Ligand SMILES: [Ca+2]
């Protein structure tokens with residue numbers, strides 16, 4: 130009974146349980162997009178990176194971490210499809226930062242970057258990100274590729290939550 134209740138809560142809230150109690154939690158909550166064992170939530174509202182990080186945690190997940198080519202391709206395709214419906218959805222916060230040590234990029238889950246998809250920036254695409262522009266860019270956004278950006282700027286964000294399947 131407890132397990133059933135846990136799973137109902139799991140499905141409703143999108144919470145995954147570290148102890149794998151919730152083995153039947155196979156669906157993403159309403160409003161979340163599924164890819165493999167992960168669910169993704171795109172926020173229409175805009176927040177600073179740290180507030181976006183907390184918002185994802187409050188929903189039982191974390192800012193999205195893109196560990197593989199396949200996951201990056203899925204998220205890029207998903208965000209491009211959403212972006213076309215938003216007038217100002219250029220930047221979307223992801224769960225990466227080099228806040229602790231300049232140039233040492235980590236995911237919010239503690240993993241180092243095993244795969245990257247940094248995009249070119251600047252007026253004519255002559256700048257290779259991460260460029261740590263003005264010495265102030267320590268948080269990762271998706272903007273048709275990865276870019277380091279100023280953490281206290283407010284942008285849309287993407288949360289991720291793993292299913293316990
Ligand atoms: Ca930086």
Ligand SMILES: [Ca+2]
Pocket residue numbers: 250258259260261262266276277278
């Ligand atoms: Ca940059």
